[in-house]
Amino acid sequence: MSERERRNFRASQLIWLFVGVLEVLIALRIGLKLIAATPDNPFAAFIYNLTNIFVFPFAGLTPTPAVGNGVLELHSIIAMVVYALAGWAIARLVWVIFYRRREPVDVTQTTIQDHRTE
Numbered sequence: 476m477s478e479r480e481r482r483n484f485r486a487s488q489l490i491w492l493f494v495g496v497l498e499v500l501i502a503l504r505i506g507l508k509l510i511a512a513t514p515d516n517p518f519a520a521f522i523y524n525l526t527n528i529f530v531f532p533f534a535g536l537t538p539t540p541a542v543g544n545g546v547l548e549l550h551s552i553i554a555m556v557v558y559a560l561a562g563w564a565i566a567r568l569v570w571v572i573f574y575r576r577r578e579p580v581d582v583t584q585t586t587i588q589d590h591r592t593e
Contacts, residue, residue, distance in 0.1 A: 483573050487566045494562030498555055500526050505551050511544035530554050 504526045512519040533550040540547045 479573065483570055486569045486573075490562055490566045490569065494558060497529060497558055501530065501551050501555050501558075504530065505548055508546050508548050508551075511546075526551075529558070533557070 500522060503522050507519050507522060514520055514523060530548070530551050533554045535550070536553060537549040539549065
């Protein structure tokens with residue numbers, strides 16, 4: 476593997492690491508909202524505050540079903556799907572932009588007649 480391919484691979488890994496961490500944080504948010512975690516709790520407040528910036532563009536996109544104090548933030552699920560697709564697109568874009576084909580390789584083909592001894 477060439478140095479350029481290694482860098483492309485590492486860039487893709489970093490993109491997927493960021494997307495994976497973001498997906499886990501948003502999933503935690505969804506879970507905490509479902510179980511009606513108290514926003515005054517330091518852990519819940521930390522997750523809500525950290526994910527607000529990523530979920531905000533999708534807020535109000537769909538109604539938020541609720542049962543008791545628990546809510547299902549459908550817009551958070553939509554955000555997860557959008558960020559996963561965006562991560563995939565960015566990772567592919569890195570490969571398309573920075574991937575360089577190797578130099579052409581000369582291939583010679585021999586036939587059975589070339590090997591026949593007469």
